[in-house]
Amino acid sequence: xxxxxxxxxxxxxxxxxxxxxxxxxxxxxxxxxxxxxxxxxxxxxxxxxxxxxxxxxxxxxxxxxxxxxxxxxxxxxxxxxxxxxxxxxxxxxxxxxxxxxxxxxxxxxxxxxxxxxxxxxxxxxxxxxxxxxxxxxxxxxxxxxxxxxxxxxxxxxxxxxxxxxxxxxxxxxxxxxxxxxxxxxxxxxxxxxxxxxxxxxxxxxxxxxxxxxxxxxxxxxxxxxxxxxxxxxxxxxxxxxxxxxxxxxxxxxxxxxxxxxxxxxxxxxxxxxxxxxxxxxxxxxxxxxxxxxxxxxxxxxxxxxxxxxxxxxxxxxxxxxxxxxxxxxxxxxxxxxxxxxxxxxxxxxxxxxxxxxxxxxxxxxxxxxxxxxxxxxxxxxxxxxxxxxxxxxxxxxxxxxxxxxxxxxxxxxxxxxxxxxxxxxxxxxxxxxxxxxxxxxxxxxxxxxxxxxxxxxxxxxxxxxxxxxxxxxxxxxx
RNA sequence: CGGGGUGUGGCGAAGUUUGGUAUCGCGCAUGGUUCGGGACCAUGAGGCCGCGGGUUCAAGUCCCGCCACUCCGACCA
Numbered sequence: 319x320x321x322x323x324x325x326x327x328x329x330x331x332x333x334x335x336x337x338x339x340x341x342x343x344x345x346x347x348x349x350x351x352x353x354x355x356x357x358x359x360x361x362x363x364x365x366x367x368x369x370x371x372x373x374x375x376x377x378x379x380x381x382x383x384x385x386x387x388x389x390x391x392x393x394x395x396x397x398x399x400x401x402x403x404x405x406x407x408x409x410x411x412x413x414x415x416x417x418x419x420x421x422x423x424x425x426x427x428x429x430x431x432x433x434x435x436x437x438x439x440x441x442x443x444x445x446x447x448x449x450x451x452x453x454x455x456x457x458x459x460x461x462x463x464x465x466x467x468x469x470x471x472x473x474x475x476x477x478x479x480x481x482x483x484x485x486x487x488x489x490x491x492x493x494x495x496x497x498x499x500x501x502x503x504x505x506x507x508x509x510x511x512x513x514x515x516x517x518x519x520x521x522x523x524x525x526x527x528x529x530x531x532x533x534x535x536x537x538x539x540x541x542x543x544x545x546x547x548x549x550x551x552x553x554x555x556x557x558x559x560x561x562x563x564x565x566x567x568x569x570x571x572x573x574x575x576x577x578x579x580x581x582x583x584x585x586x587x588x589x590x591x592x593x594x595x596x597x598x599x600x601x602x603x604x605x606x607x608x609x610x611x612x613x614x615x616x617x618x619x620x621x622x623x624x625x626x627x628x629x630x631x632x633x634x635x636x637x638x639x640x641x642x643x644x645x646x647x648x649x650x651x652x653x654x655x656x657x658x659x660x661x662x663x664x665x666x667x668x669x670x671x672x673x674x675x676x677x678x679x680x681x682x683x684x685x686x687x688x689x690x691x692x693x694x695x696x697x698x699x700x701x702x703x704x705x706x707x708x709x710x711x712x713x714x715x716x717x718x719x720x721x722x723x724x725x726x727x728x729x730x731x732x733x734x735x736x737x738x739x740x741x742x743x744x745x746x747x748x749x750x751x752x753x754x755x756x757x758x759x760x761x762x763x764x765x766x767x768x769x770x771x772x773x774x775x776x777x778x779x780x781x782x783x784x785x786x787x788x789x790x791x792x793x794x795x796x
Numbered sequence: 797c798g799g800g801g802u803g804u805g806g807c808g809a810a811g812u813u814u815g816g817u818a819u820c821g822c823g824c825a826u827g828g829u830u831c832g833g834g835a836c837c838a839u840g841a842g843g844c845c846g847c848g849g850g851u852u853c854a855a856g857u858c859c860c861g862c863c864a865c866u867c868c869g870a871c872c873a
Contacts, residue, residue, distance in 0.1 A: 327808095327834095336867065355864065411872075432873090465872065466797060468865095472873090479873065546873065583873045617831050651833040658833095669832055679832080795872095 328659070330597050335541045340470070342591055346600040346660045349470045356468035356475030360584070363660065366608035367587055368478060372458065374510050374606070375480065375582065378502045384454040384482060389436040392427040397435045401560040404434060407527020411463040413475075429462040434528065434553075434579055437483040438561035441575075445485070448567045451575060452495075453485040471588030472545075472796050479583035485575045487567065489554065492576035496552040499580040500533040503548035511586065512603040512711040513537050513593050514719050515547060516742075516791060518767030523754055526579075530554040536766045536791065538719045539592035542740035544766050544793035547589055550580035588796070593715050594684075600661030601683055603711050604704040611700055612657045613643040616650045616669030627668045630678060630696060634666075637697040639704070658683060663707050664700060684710055723791075728780050732792060733761035742766065742793045746786035748779035756781050763792040 327345055331338040343349055348364030360368065376386075392415060399405045408431045415427040430436065441453060460478045468474055482499060486492040500517060507513045515535035525532035529551040537545045555574040558564065567573045594601040604610050611634055615627040624645055631643040642662075644653050650667070657665060667679040672690075680699060681688040684707050691699045722741030726732040732743045743763060747753065754765055768790050779786035 334867090340866075351865070353864080407872090461873090463872070466870085467867090474873095477873070549873070581873065585873050615831095619831075647831095649831055649833085649835055651831085651835080653834085654832095655834045667832065671832075 328597060328599055331540065331595070332597075338595075338597070339588075339592060342595050342599050342659075343470045348587070348600075351470075354475075356465055356473075358470050358474050358476075360478070363608060364587070367590070367602070367606060368584055370606040370608065371506070371510070371586065372480075375502070375506055376456075376458075378506065379456050379480075379482065382454075382498060382502065384456045384484075387455050387457050388459070389430075389433045389440070389457055391430055393430055393433075393435055395426050395428060397439055398428050400435060400438070401528050401557055404528035404557075408432065408463075411465065413462050413464050430459075431461055431463045432579075432581070433457065433459075433461075433481055434483065434557060435561075437485075437579075438557050438563060438577075441485055442561050442563045445563055445565050445575065447565055448487050448573075450565065451485060451487045452491065453483075454495075455484065456480055456482040469588075471584055471591070473585075477583050477585065479581050482578070482580045484578045485558075485563070486577070487565075487573070487575060489576045492554075492578050493552055496531070496533055496550045496578045496580070499578070500535065500548070500550040503550065503580070503582055504535050506582075507535055507537065507547050507586070507589075508712065510603065510605045511590055511593075512605075512708055512715060513547065513589060514712065514716040516719075516767065516769055517771075518769040518791065520549075520767055521751075521754055521765045521790070523751055524765055524767075526551045528553065528556060530556070534767050536793075537589055537593065538715075538722060538742065538793075539589065539796070540595070540718065541592070542718075542722050542742075544742065544795040545585070545589045545592070546766075546795065547586055548580070548582040551578060553577040553579070594711050595661070598655075599659035601711070602661035602663060604663040604708045607661065607663050608640060609642045609657075609660070609662045610640045610704055611642075611664045611666055612653075612662045613641060613666045613668065614650055614653045614657075615643070615645060616667055618645060620670045622673055623668065623670060626673055627666075630666065630668065630693070633697060634700055637701065639700065654681075664703055666700075682707055684714075725775050726780060727776065729757050729760040732757065732763065732780070736761055736763055736794065740794070742791050744773065744775060744789055744791050745780045746774075746776050746778065747788055747790040748782055748784045748786045749788065750779070750782060750784075753779055753781035757792060761792065762794065764795055766791045766793045766795065 328341040329337040347361050350359040352359050412428045412431055416423055458480045460476050462476050465473050465475050484495050504515050504517055507515050515537055517535055520532040520534055531552045533550045535547045537547045539545055555576050557577050558574040564572050564574055613627050613631045615623045618624045627643055631641045634641045663683050665681040672678050677690045677692050679688050680691050724735045724743055726743045726745050758764055768788050773789045775789055
């Protein structure tokens, strides 16, 4: 147990990171297990985090011209099979509905693992003219993928996400959209979730089934493993051709449109936990924390304490903050531990001594630092502290990322670095799938992305020794 | 899908080797005293011992099957 650890129920992350993660997820009351493997219950506090992420992202989608729709849950087998690469990628993890009521169905229906095929089918009906384009659609839903092993948030068979699907008259427009949405994800992840990202493009091996290109944002977790936090795909006109989506352009020529899709899931909450959490539990970035300030009256039975606490909470609410006052009859110490476990960024303590001095105590979740604040300065101080916590979390995570990317000049060197230190490995790459596979074999890492920000680490591929034009990032991924 | 671990009141465990009345701690409820880092006392509620078969006079315990969770690998958001 570390010295400053306040909560004894959570396994130290240095002792067992996976157990620490599970402890945090359950003790912070984010999820509960359901009776079916890989299907998790999002409890109110966990769902509230998702709602905050949702509302931030949804606003960004709307601001970039997108509209929300709702597509069916089930996909006929024949529809799923229209695009060859796509079905090959997803068929192994599909769950099927074969019976309706007591009748065997004439065609089995797949519970959507993703909805490209549904959007394509729909668009093939409604698209006629260049005037209809672009379609800029998004849907918030859950999807089902029959994963072998499952973990709360990180890998569920069912998970909540949003999937954006867009259709454009030209390849240029579609590529631009793919990049735009990756930047939206990066904006959310860095500025709201305080998680630094590396933007790049996936190799052919790692890209989405059916995509021409997959763009990704990669994050580094506290245990130095990689988390793919969001992806944006450019499809070219492959799906359009497979689904017979076409339109007449301005010159009355029949054209195939170009397509994109992009998704971000509740997995990102696992990312938040593993990026900011500590041995006392969850640490939430203020911008998405369901409770930004928890007000805890001390010696609440004493005259004026509860009343004053409620008044201060209301003042903070008026100032636009999300505030909870805990007037329960547990001891103050119990409450301190409870809200630390839940990652509430700021705690306001108010007791008789404070009231005498016309002040209160504000305690930061990230650093544990407590300060006395005169009551007339409360709103300003609280906001300043929340802003500071938000940026401190980002800086700390950025440091972890920057300090754990190592160059390597052979697969063996990469292997040794991964074994000793973990983190990301950067190397040059010839672009060959053989070298990528060999890297996996020897060093145990998968390619994370070819970063947009390229570095020149040499001239040759560290695996085959042939000329190499690009730098690439490797890591062990969740 | 391969390998390991675990399933006993809400949670964590003991009991399983050697079959014989269901135990402990925490939590929960009520009352009281407390209250600045997980308070204390008293009283009380709560169990098809993961599920299904079998052996036996008798199964938490022995046998067979299944399921779930969890960790480590291969695959994915």
